[in-house]
Amino acid sequence: MVQAPKATTVDDGQFAATRWTIVRAAGDSQIASNHAGAALSELCHIYWRPLYLYLRREGFGLEDAQDLTQGFFAELIRDRSYRRADRQKGRFRSFLLGALKHFVANSRESAQRQKRGGGLIRELFDDRIVSELEAQVQSTQQWSASTLFDREWAAALLHQTLDRLAQECALAGKSPLFEELRAHLAGTNDEGVAYDEISRRLQRSAVTLRSDMGRLRTRYRALLREEVRGTVTELAEVDDELRYLCQVIAQS
Amino acid sequence: MSFSPPSGVVCAKCSARVETTASADFGCLACWLQAGLEESSQVAAEEHEQVPKSLGSYFILKQPDGSPWALGRGAMGVTYRAEDVSLRRPVALKLINADFAQHGAGARERFVREARAAASLRHPNVATVYQFGIDEETGQCFCAMELIEGETLDERVPSRGKSRPRFWSRRSRASSIAT
Structure with a gap:
């Protein structure tokens, strides 16, 4: 069923406010436990890397950082601290990092850094991932914990955006096209795009490919803004959040 | 790659x-x-340019800023607030992405199946499907549906309290009866 929204703007966040929606859904005491678990799992899969890397840069050891990351998401549900999160007062990025700091401080005080999380994201910490993340920690020692967190947050946004675009292309039977053009979607001109080669590989005219590129770039930008919109309170904050992340990356 | x-x-x-x-x-x-x-404004402008002004007798309504009045969007397409100028009634007009219409035969067939399935439902709590069509010039698939004024589901569902399970229980029962 299609519902007409009350709001008068197209991009008023009702479709993109997923991050806050997930937190709210996970926090509902009446919700079925498997539903809450699924909501929590989605949050974990999107944001565990920035949080884990933040902890590692803060000096926590491998196991402690893993335990704290898992424990944090479990505590988010158990303690229902997100109930105190006011969507009207902040960006989701700040909320999550603030909640992690609070959780870590409490863990230190109570010396209860026991393994928690019930295997929620334990499967994510396989040997390959851990060694990749360790290489990342080592190669980015010039960055502070908050810078590393912000950069990884930006990477998570891009992952989400490109995954969504890839899914849309797959639905349209255009996965090969997406894979060929993906590397150039952030560009604003066609410099460096080997249209002739791609044309031969895909049996698609170069003229059509240029048109495809324009559409994919437009869609990529729209999806990226939707993803960012889901983490801020007001539509007007999307540009500010993007500028902030760009600034962090440029200055690091 | x-x-x-x-x-x-x-x-x-x-x-x-x-x-x-x-x-x-x-x-x-x-x-x-x-x-x-x-070019955030250009992004919106480019997207807006790709939205047709009308399809058959359905005219897509504009927001105060001139942009098409989108009600919702998904992977397959976008639903707009529109008006059936023949019958002078508001409708929800779902447009399948142009890419689907031109190249994604499988996805297009899915859209048709979805429209037919929705059209087969008759229930006060289910939006009525008025028409499914394809624009001959552009190949654009569209589906005109009853426009339900009111809250979004997100606004309607109780966020907490004992009424939430009851809400879903009632809606599930209504859906099962409709089908």
């Missing part, structure tokens, strides 16, 4: 440091983000 530049290089375009990491093999992160920031 890999497009990672060497670790630690500086982006030739924006001079930001490019770090090839396990989780971010995009190249220059700043350039990817900048693309969303640049």
Whole structure:
């Protein structure tokens, strides 16, 4: 069923406010436990890397950082601290990092850094991932914990955006096209795009490919803004959040 | 396909440091983000240009800022607030993405199946499907449906309290009766 929204703007966040929606859904005491678990799992899969890397840069050891990351998401549900999160007062990025700091401080005080999380994201910490993340920690020692967190947050946004675009292309039977053009979607001109080669590989005219590129770039930008919109309170904050992340990356 | 530049290089375009990491093999992160920031109004304008003004007797309504009045969007397409100018009634007009219409035969068939399934339902709590059609000139598939004024589901569902399970129980029962 299609519902007409009350709001008068197209991009008023009702479709993109997923991050806050997930937190709210996970926090509902009446919700079925498997539903809450699924909501929590989605949050974990999107944001565990920035949080884990933040902890590692803060000096926590491998196991402690893993335990704290898992424990944090479990505590988010158990303690229902997100109930105190006011969507009207902040960006989701700040909320999550603030909640992690609070959780870590409490863990230190109570010396209860026991393994928690019930295997929620334990499967994510396989040997390959851990060694990749360790290489990342080592190669980015010039960055502070908050810078590393912000950069990884930006990477998570891009992952989400490109995954969504890839899914849309797959639905349209255009996965090969997406894979060929993906590397150039952030560009604003066609410099460096080997249209002739791609044309031969895909049996698609170069003229059509240029048109495809324009559409994919437009869609990529729209999806990226939707993803960012889901983490801020007001539509007007999307540009500010993007500028902030760009600034962090440029200055690091 | 890999497009990672060497670790630690500086982006030739924006001079930001490019770090090839396990989780971010995009190249220059700043350039990817900048693309969303640049020409944000142009992005909207480009998307708006791709939305037809009308399909058959259905005219897509505009927001005060001139943009098409979108009600919702998904992977397959976007639903707009529109008006049936023949019958002078508001409708929800769902448009399948142009890419689907032109190249995605499978997805297009899915859209048709969905429209037919929705059209077969008759219930006070289910929006009525008025028409399914394809624009002959552009190949654009569309589905005109009853426009239900009111709250979105997100606004309607109780966020907490004992009424939430009851809400879903009633809606599930209504859906099962309709089908």
